[in-house]
Amino acid sequence: MSKQSHSILAINPGSTSTKVSLFKDLLPVIETTINHSAEELEVFERVLDQYEFRIKSVISWLDNISPRVTSLDAVVGRGGLLPPLKSGTYAVNGAMLDDIRSPKTREHASNLGALIANEIGSRFNAPVFTVDPVSVDEFEPVARLSGLAGMERKSFSHALNIKAVARRAAESLCKKYQDINLIVGHLGGGISITAHRKGSMVDVSGGMDAGPFSPERCGALPVFDVIDMCYSGIAKEDLKRKLSGKGGMVSYLGTNSGLEIDEKIKAGDKEALLVMQAMAYQIAKEIGSMAPVLNCDVDAIVLTGGIARWQSLVEEIKPRVECLAEFMVFPGENEMLSLAEGSLRVLCGEEVAKEYVNII
Numbered sequence: 001m002s003k004q005s006h007s008i009l010a011i012n013p014g015s016t017s018t019k020v021s022l023f024k025d026l027l028p029v030i031e032t033t034i035n036h037s038a039e040e041l042e043v044f045e046r047v048l049d050q051y052e053f054r055i056k057s058v059i060s061w062l063d064n065i066s067p068r069v070t071s072l073d074a075v076v077g078r079g080g081l082l083p084p085l086k087s088g089t090y091a092v093n094g095a096m097l098d099d100i101r102s103p104k105t106r107e108h109a110s111n112l113g114a115l116i117a118n119e120i121g122s123r124f125n126a127p128v129f130t131v132d133p134v135s136v137d138e139f140e141p142v143a144r145l146s147g148l149a150g151m152e153r154k155s156f157s158h159a160l161n162i163k164a165v166a167r168r169a170a171e172s173l174c175k176k177y178q179d180i181n182l183i184v185g186h187l188g189g190g191i192s193i194t195a196h197r198k199g200s201m202v203d204v205s206g207g208m209d210a211g212p213f214s215p216e217r218c219g220a221l222p223v224f225d226v227i228d229m230c231y232s233g234i235a236k237e238d239l240k241r242k243l244s245g246k247g248g249m250v251s252y253l254g255t256n257s258g259l260e261i262d263e264k265i266k267a268g269d270k271e272a273l274l275v276m277q278a279m280a281y282q283i284a285k286e287i288g289s290m291a292p293v294l295n296c297d298v299d300a301i302v303l304t305g306g307i308a309r310w311q312s313l314v315e316e317i318k319p320r321v322e323c324l325a326e327f328m329v330f331p332g333e334n335e336m337l338s339l340a341e342g343s344l345r346v347l348c349g350e351e352v353a354k355e356y357v358n359i360i
């Protein structure tokens with residue numbers, strides 16, 4: 001290591017909160033989750049419009065830390081829906097900020113990560129990074145074709161947590177991530193089911209517009225019914241919200257909370273049970289669809305994310321897929337630590353920060 005310890009500020013904007021952690025190397029010294037209510041956020045038309053609001057809350061938290069933070073060795077923000085990128089740590093630069101601000105970039109709360117980190121980095125004169133953005137793309141050519149010329153499949157996923165958990169799974173198998181094949185499912189507000197061949201995430205299903213339904217997202221839908229819905233008079237932005245923030249469990253049961261639904265199931269609610277079982281069924285089916293991607297040579301099936309804490313859901317999935325490979329669960333997510341790890345690898349010279357070039 002180049003010096004005793006490094007102060008790293010990690011910022012992770014999510015759909016309903018902004019998480020901020022101050023690390024000394026990989027040790028979280030102080031952290032907070034700043035929750036943003038639906039009422040606070042609904043006044044903003046676009047996610048980018050939330051920038052001032054969110055950065056003020058981060059700076060006010062930072063200003064109130066005692067002893068006062070006077071220097072930072074790096075600031076790191078969760079990376080958003082950028083064009084396709086290789087996995088790794090990127091130096092935030094003007095080209096990246098331009099692309100995030102481009103009207104062509106799809107909306108996602110994580111788009112704010114690099115913007116907020118950049119502002120704070122410039123105040124502290126510290127380097128600014130982003131690690132494994134949502135658009136990490138390691139697809140093989142066959143994975144790109146959707147079935148309609150001109151419309152490519154996209155690799156959008158919870159790459160930050162997925163890559164970190166894939167490394168942890170490899171460690172518990174006493175192997176290197178680069179030497180094994182894994183199917184990793186991140187089960188959170190959104191769901192990503194991913195296939196990993198020898199260290200590369202070669203296929204992804206879910207994220208925004210495919211795969212299983214999730215607490216807030218609809219997953220894959222019958223396409224002709226979607227066409228009819230598009231022409232039913234609903235505004236484009238309302239339709240996007242209906243399919244992403246208000247799809248999935250929310251559309252059936254009016255809540256995105258697995259905890260709430262679990263309570264309902266325990267109280268004998270049959271509809272809630274059916275929705276949970278259907279979500280588990282779709283997750284298992286999608287996991288199964290990744291086995292042929294890996295020529296049915298799979299070392300482990302790994303579940304992670306907040307919903308992986310849901311015991312009865314996991315118990316619905318397990319018997320459907322455990323014949324394929326060892327079944328492992330790493331509940332919750334370690335996105336803040338993964339951001340710090342990615343930055344530290346660069347600060348310690350283990351990895352060179354990748355340069356982002358304008359793509360949009």
Ligand SMILES: Nc1ncnc2c1ncn2[C@@H]1O[C@H](COP(=O)(O)OP(=O)(O)OP(=O)(O)O)[C@@H](O)[C@H]1O
Binds near residue numbers: 187189191256257306
């Ligand atoms: N013990 C539990 N039982 C059931 N559901 C749970 C449990 N713990 C957390 N959850 C659910 O997990 C979901 C949140 O997961 P997570 O925190 O990974 O999502 P997020 O960070 O909001 O979204 P994303 O992971 O898509 O970025 C919520 O539906 C929450 O109710």
Ligand SMILES: CCCC(=O)O
Binds near residue numbers: 134157158192217
């Ligand atoms: C696109 C990243 C995953 C998600 O938000 O669903």
